[in-house]
Amino acid sequence: MNTSQRLWKMQKQYVSVSPTENICLQTENGPRPKKYRYIRKEGNGNVVFRHVPEQWMLFVTDIFTSLVEIRWRVVFLLFALSYILSWLFFGILFWVIALAHGDIKDDTNDPCMFEVRSFTAAFLFSLETQTTIGYGFRGMSENCTVAIILVTIQDVMSCFIDTFVIGIAVAKMASAKKRAQTVGFSKRAIINLRDGYLCLSWRVGDFRRHHLVEGTAHAQIVRSTVHTTGKVDVTFEDLVIQQKEIILVTPTIIFHRIEPGSPLYKMSLVDLRKADFELVVSFTYTDDSTGMLHQTRSSYTPDEILWGHMFQQMIRVSRRHYKVDYTLFNHTTKVLVPEASAEEYEHKKQIEHAPQYSPQHSPRLSSQQQSLQEKLLKLPMVTVELVNDSHLEPHASASHEDSQHQETLPLPNDLGSTEM
Numbered sequence: 001m002n003t004s005q006r007l008w009k010m011q012k013q014y015v016s017v018s019p020t021e022n023i024c025l026q027t028e029n030g031p032r033p034k035k036y037r038y039i040r041k042e043g044n045g046n047v048v049f050r051h052v053p054e055q056w057m058l059f060v061t062d063i064f065t066s067l068v069e070i071r072w073r074v075v076f077l078l079f080a081l082s083y084i085l086s087w088l089f090f091g092i093l094f095w096v097i098a099l100a101h102g103d104i105k106d107d108t109n110d111p112c113m114f115e116v117r118s119f120t121a122a123f124l125f126s127l128e129t130q131t132t133i134g135y136g137f138r139g140m141s142e143n144c145t146v147a148i149i150l151v152t153i154q155d156v157m158s159c160f161i162d163t164f165v166i167g168i169a170v171a172k173m174a175s176a177k178k179r180a181q182t183v184g185f186s187k188r189a190i191i192n193l194r195d196g197y198l199c200l201s202w203r204v205g206d207f208r209r210h211h212l213v214e215g216t217a218h219a220q221i222v223r224s225t226v227h228t229t230g231k232v233d234v235t236f237e238d239l240v241i242q243q244k245e246i247i248l249v250t251p252t253i254i255f256h257r258i259e260p261g262s263p264l265y266k267m268s269l270v271d272l273r274k275a276d277f278e279l280v281v282s283f284t285y286t287d288d289s290t291g292m293l294h295q296t297r298s299s300y301t302p303d304e305i306l307w308g309h310m311f312q313q314m315i316r317v318s319r320r321h322y323k324v325d326y327t328l329f330n331h332t333t334k335v336l337v338p339e340a341s342a343e344e345y346e347h348k349k350q351i352e353h354a355p356q357y358s359p360q361h362s363p364r365l366s367s368q369q370q371s372l373q374e375k376l377l378k379l380p381m382v383t384v385e386l387v388n389d390s391h392l393e394p395h396a397s398a399s400h401e402d403s404q405h406q407e408t409l410p411l412p413n414d415l416g417s418t419e420m
Helices: 003-011 055-061 063-069 071-100 119-131 145-173 175-181 269-274 341-352 367-377 413-418
Strands: 022-024 183-185 188-192 196-205 210-228 232-238 252-257 277-287 293-300 303-305 310-311 315-317 322-324 332-334 382-387 407-408
Touching: 063 145, 063 367, 071 119, 071 145, 071 196, 119 145, 183 277, 188 310, 188 407, 196 277, 252 367, 269 303
Parallel strands: 188 303
Antiparallel strands: 022 382, 183 196, 188 196, 196 252, 210 232, 210 277, 277 293, 310 332, 315 322, 382 407
16 A cells, blocks of 8 residues: 555544634643733733833834824824814914904904904914815904914914824824734644654634735744742743745645754653643734735644644635635644654654664663663554533543543554655
8 A cells, every 4th residue: 555545544534623622631730720821812912011211201202103003092082182282272372462462352453363353263263274274254464473473383283283193094004913913823733744754833824815925934932930039031942944935825834843953852742731831923024015014923822732633725726716715724634643752753763764673672772771662662642632611621530421532543553654
């Protein structure tokens, strides 16, 4: 039986798994305390800053960036206040000029401003001047030089306010955060065999019709350690990604090969369920429509990394188009994968391909080496359990009722040499 026939036979045993199903391994750990994310799933940092020195001064110095980052309702309030306060400020000045010139008390003299006999009329004259409404019965005369200079200053100020308001509105609508919402990562990451190596994979896709020019994928392992003294250490380890430069026309699977030098190289399935880290992934890209640089981020905890799964195919080829079904974006399929770490799996393959390989005990090997060899040559098994939402954490032991929900997947003898 050749490789393609063997893989076709194995695919008939695959079972579809919904991304909303909770999967955990039965280990002896017991429940772990809840730990908060460093980066949220939507990509925002779960960090709160306190006691920043001269915080208000920093916001005022870079007022444009501050207004772009705040919420829309605050922006609308500030924009409305900027116009109303400017109308009120210049209205007060026009009213003072009318009082000084005597326009309010004497209606017979030549006024500085026509039909400005009260504070309300002065405010309306300021509003009409700045917005260039011009109703026709209020206007400026050439009798007051001060009033002419004030009108000129108000017109220049109105141009600055309009430019600032329009620039802020356009920048907020074209911000990277809005574009990042249309580029998403899969809800789960997976670990499976790829070209004979254990690989960590996740999927990224662009939900818009106008796609990206180019993009670069990055990934880091983030570990936070809290000491008894209250000190918190945050460490970052980069993951090497194969084919990190991507043109994201269709959804793409990004994978990291678990090989020597990888933080996951000595981590088995049991170790993964015990591990305490966060996989932070990002995708930096250039938008095809605007030419702006954006970045989308997400994170995965060890509970969100599925061992022994692969993503379902989303792309179908028709006569004229490539069809992408986004209902399968987060769906995975179970596959046969050894539960051993990548280090143990590579060691096993080296033993199997050794010229003098024999499953019998060698008299030259010590008892410890013989037990290690037996462990490596043993057929690995993958045991997963489907649990309800109320039982998200691993259990110490399985009862008779739980055993009917378990599935055991044996690994064939020739799987170690088969490329998937």
